Amino acid sequence: MNILITGIHGFVGSNLVVALKEHHVLYGLDIIAPEKEGVEKTFSWKDIESTAFPMQQLPQFDAIIHLAGKAHDTKNQSAAQAYFDINTGLTREIFDFFLESKAKKFIFFSSVKAAADSVVGDMLREDVIPTPVGPYGESKIAAENYILDKLRVAVQRDKRLYILRPCMIHGPGNKGNLNLLYNVVKKGIPWPLGDFENKRSFTSIDNLCYVVEGLLTRDIASGIxxxxxxxxxxxxxxxxxxxxxxxxxxxxxxMNRKMMEGCAGLGTLLHLALNTERLRKLTENYVVSNEKIKSALGIEKMPVRAAEGILKTIRSFSD
Incomplete structure (x- = not known):
């Protein structure tokens, strides 16, 4: 299978190359185009424009995996429009290219943040009415809607569309929020919020690669x-x-829960690092159901347990 992967030089893209290169022919699409082991060729975004690189000169792709996007800026320093230019604009561009190509499968990497900033109820499922908060989630849901609006056209052309909404992805080589927490723990700084028993879902990169392989090679219904x-x-x-x-x-x-909530409230008034919003983010539940994708793949459990995946990621930080 010939597969085009956008954002192929990123964390997820690099791991997908390792997971897929043995059984598939891989091509990249990115803002940079260096050679990469396991990748036949990496194109630039200008190459998919018919005026710059006619489609007949490109390889015949069987599937497109769209990873390229602007990541969630937890410090809120990015301009809102940048999210829409990249997360929505580039998705429209590559999806329109997919519709005109001979590729039969399109996998779009969205985010659970497109569905909800906070989980209401026991866990987040696909039937939730999307209520994203902030430009990251809003730009992702706008991209999703663009794809879904053209679902009928895709079906008429015998194409399958998959919108993946992963929660926080981790694995060796990932320098995200887990790394920040790791550096705090490594210094021996005590965690004062032990009285809050929250639950959060994570996504092991190994499980993610397994699911992508399944979507590419099995007869799975289009959907979110x-x-x-x-x-x-x-x-x-x-x-x-x-x-x-x-x-x-x-x-x-x-530390006493009520006391910590009071300190956070005071922090909000005094504009301190620990405020009510940050306390909520650190201690809230955010559990994501994976039952739909497991049912579609015909499996009862993911190949890697959560604790196993986390340990693998953490051990890589000291390598």
């Missing part, structure tokens, strides 16, 4: 699929796993 590991973990469990990987004893302080 949430992606996460089977088990949700609390922040306390996450810190304990980090300490296990480092051979340290965890320092988790169960």
């Amino acid at each position: 699929y949430h992606m996460g590991d089977d088990e949700a973990l609390s922040t306390n469990e996450l810190i304990a796993l980090m300490c296990e990987a480092m051979g340290k004893e965890p320092h988790i302080w169960k």
Whole structure:
């Protein structure tokens, strides 16, 4: 199978190359185009424009995986329009290219943040009415809607569309929020929010690659699929796993919950680092159901357990 992967030089793209290169012929599409082991050729975005690189001169792709996008800026320093230019604009461009190409499958990497900033109820499922908050989630749902609006056209052309909404993806080489928490734990700084027993879903890169391979090679219905590991973990469990990987004893302080909420409220008034919103983000539940994608693939469980994937990621930080 000839597969075009946008954003192929990123974290997920690089892992997909390793997972797929043995059984597929891979091509890249990115803002940079260096040679990459396992990739036949990487094109630039200008190459998909018919005026610059006629479609008949491109390889005949069987599937397109669209990863390229602007990541969630947790510091809120990015201009809102940049999200829409990249997450929505580039998706429209590559999806229109897909519709005109001979490729039969399109996998779009969206995000659970396109569905909800906070989870109402026990877990987040695909039938939720999307209520994104902020330009990242809003730009992702706009891209999703553009794809879904053209679903009928795709079906008429015998094409399949998959919108993947992963929760936080992690794995060796990922320098995201897990790395930030790891650096705090590594310094021996106690975690004072042990009285909050929250649960959060994560996505192991190994599980993600397994699902993408399944979407590419199996007869799966078009649709939206949430992606996460089977088990949700609390922040306390996450810190304990980090300490296990480092051979340290965890320092988790169960400071009185009401007192910490009061301190956060004061922090909001005084514009301190710990405020009510940050406390909510650190301690809220965000559990994502993966039952729909497992049912579609005909499996009962993901190949990698959540704790196993987290340990693999944490151990890579010290490599």
